[in-house]
Amino acid sequence: MNNYDSYKDSGVDWMGDIPSHWNSEKIKNIYSNRNEKNLDGNTNFLSVVKDVGVVLYSEKGNVGNKTSDDIYKYKIVYENDLVINPMNIIIGSVGLSKYFGSLSNVYIVLESQENLNPSFGFYIFKNVDFQKNLHKICYGIMELRESLNKIEFYVEKIPLPPLKEQQEIVSYLDKKTSSIDSLIQSKKKKIELLKEKRTSLINQVVNKGLNPDVEIKDSGVEWIGSIPFGWVICKVKHITKQVVDGTHFTPTYTDDGVPFLRVTDIHQSEINLDNCKYISVDEHLELKKRCSPEKGDLLLSKNGTIGVTRVVTWDWEFSIFVSLCLLKFRNYSPYLFSYYFQSNIVDTQLFESSKKSTVTNLHLDKIRELLVILPPLSEQHQIVEYLDKETKLIDETISSEQKKIELLKEYKQSLISEVVTGKRKVTTDE
Numbered sequence: 001m002n003n004y005d006s007y008k009d010s011g012v013d014w015m016g017d018i019p020s021h022w023n024s025e026k027i028k029n030i031y032s033n034r035n036e037k038n039l040d041g042n043t044n045f046l047s048v049v050k051d052v053g054v055v056l057y058s059e060k061g062n063v064g065n066k067t068s069d070d071i072y073k074y075k076i077v078y079e080n081d082l083v084i085n086p087m088n089i090i091i092g093s094v095g096l097s098k099y100f101g102s103l104s105n106v107y108i109v110l111e112s113q114e115n116l117n118p119s120f121g122f123y124i125f126k127n128v129d130f131q132k133n134l135h136k137i138c139y140g141i142m143e144l145r146e147s148l149n150k151i152e153f154y155v156e157k158i159p160l161p162p163l164k165e166q167q168e169i170v171s172y173l174d175k176k177t178s179s180i181d182s183l184i185q186s187k188k189k190k191i192e193l194l195k196e197k198r199t200s201l202i203n204q205v206v207n208k209g210l211n212p213d214v215e216i217k218d219s220g221v222e223w224i225g226s227i228p229f230g231w232v233i234c235k236v237k238h239i240t241k242q243v244v245d246g247t248h249f250t251p252t253y254t255d256d257g258v259p260f261l262r263v264t265d266i267h268q269s270e271i272n273l274d275n276c277k278y279i280s281v282d283e284h285l286e287l288k289k290r291c292s293p294e295k296g297d298l299l300l301s302k303n304g305t306i307g308v309t310r311v312v313t314w315d316w317e318f319s320i321f322v323s324l325c326l327l328k329f330r331n332y333s334p335y336l337f338s339y340y341f342q343s344n345i346v347d348t349q350l351f352e353s354s355k356k357s358t359v360t361n362l363h364l365d366k367i368r369e370l371l372v373i374l375p376p377l378s379e380q381h382q383i384v385e386y387l388d389k390e391t392k393l394i395d396e397t398i399s400s401e402q403k404k405i406e407l408l409k410e411y412k413q414s415l416i417s418e419v420v421t422g423k424r425k426v427t428t429d430e
Helices: 068-073 118-126 128-137 163-208 281-288 334-340 344-354 364-369 377-420
Strands: 007-009 017-019 023-026 031-033 046-049 053-056 075-077 082-084 094-096 101-103 108-112 157-160 216-218 226-228 232-235 240-245 253-261 277-279 298-301 309-311 324-329 371-374
Touching (some): 046 101, 094 118, 118 128, 118 157, 118 377, 128 377, 240 364, 253 281, 334 377
Antiparallel strands (some): 007 017, 046 053, 240 324
16 A cells, blocks of 8 residues: 555644545534434344444343333434444444444434445544544543543544545455454464364363273263273262362452462463452461462362362462362372363263253362262373373464464554555555
């Protein structure tokens, strides 16, 4: 792409210089505020989803909670109307409607005037720099729930090329962003396949071991099937010295002292001591009487997000909250048990439980009763060593693909920003 022949100062910081023949116009001069009420009771309910746009409310899975009073208070939306969530515009909650329907009164609905191509306007509102610019006219107590000041919003300026040029820009961006989105979807699919490969690998190895020619026997458990000869099925309570959760009350947090870990603290590859909570030494010593984590123990998330594990590999002391369970093993690798929680052995048992109740809290009794397959100790270490190596390779590939997705998203945003503000000129043959 080339630059334009000449530029001028737009007078707007986020926009910078724009081509000399472009204008910068106030939103109120190129959009009409559509405030048409849903007097006919239109039930084609719509919503706006961040990074997706305007969707049918039924796609969110919660249609049916509307009352007749709500319906008649809703706004009407026409095809090609721009719909904005004023509380989430700064994080991209905006969309160009493909539908005729109705939505909540909280949304801003804008109809493009004759001097604006609706799709060009949409690309302006998808521009991250413009979204950040709107932050200065948002007010509220929480950053992600701040709402636009509508008076100031309508006098904000956006770039406005001639209509013919707007259409050229839209055609170019439609083509390019569609190509980028296809690449992103391709990489997301690859990541999903890699995750499936990882799970399949773990399932195979923790169920059958590393030797494909090993003699097998019936496990005695129908859903487990056959297992290698010399392996046994047992319950967690038979291979542990202790299964206990953390304190059931919220302690008094201090600026320093002893780390107090919760589920969120064990999600990352490394525990960030700068972000975790701290409690006094005296309170830790009291909690330690019941639950005393040590190096070689296993932490397991049991509330909310279930099944996240972390082997204690450090020497510093800490206490845990009720959302975490501590397991102390007898002659059993905590690393192998961590892999079991990534396999279908545990998933199947949790799924059976979920038929009777919603599994948001994994009770200690349930953990103690979980079935696991127990290889000889020497094989346990071989399995862990093999899975560590193989899953690391898969995880590194997944991480690489995720980084590529982020780069593609950044490129897409940069492309939109440069084109809609005139920093780069598109041509009809691009």
